Amino acid sequence: MSAGRPLTKAERKKYNRAEHERKIKKDLVAQHGNDLGTFLYWLRLMTIRGTQAFRNGDTALIRDVALALENVYRRHAG
Secondary structure, rough: OOOEEEOHHOOOOOOHHHHHHHHHHHHHHHHHHHHHHHHHHHHHHHHHHHHHHHHHHHHHHHHHHHHHHHHHHHHHOO
């Protein structure tokens, strides 16, 4: 609930999606540890949102996520 009123269908859908993403991240971190779980979560985001962004022609999101993945990799590999 927000502001004492029921959520609209669009708000509920957005809320449920965010809750689902939080659960997936929590499960990955619990299963693989904080660093690897976070890395796997970012890979998942790149797969889903990167594909959507690519279809829409938005390369900035792809660059941002790829940079974040590279930063995690460099911190642990070198």
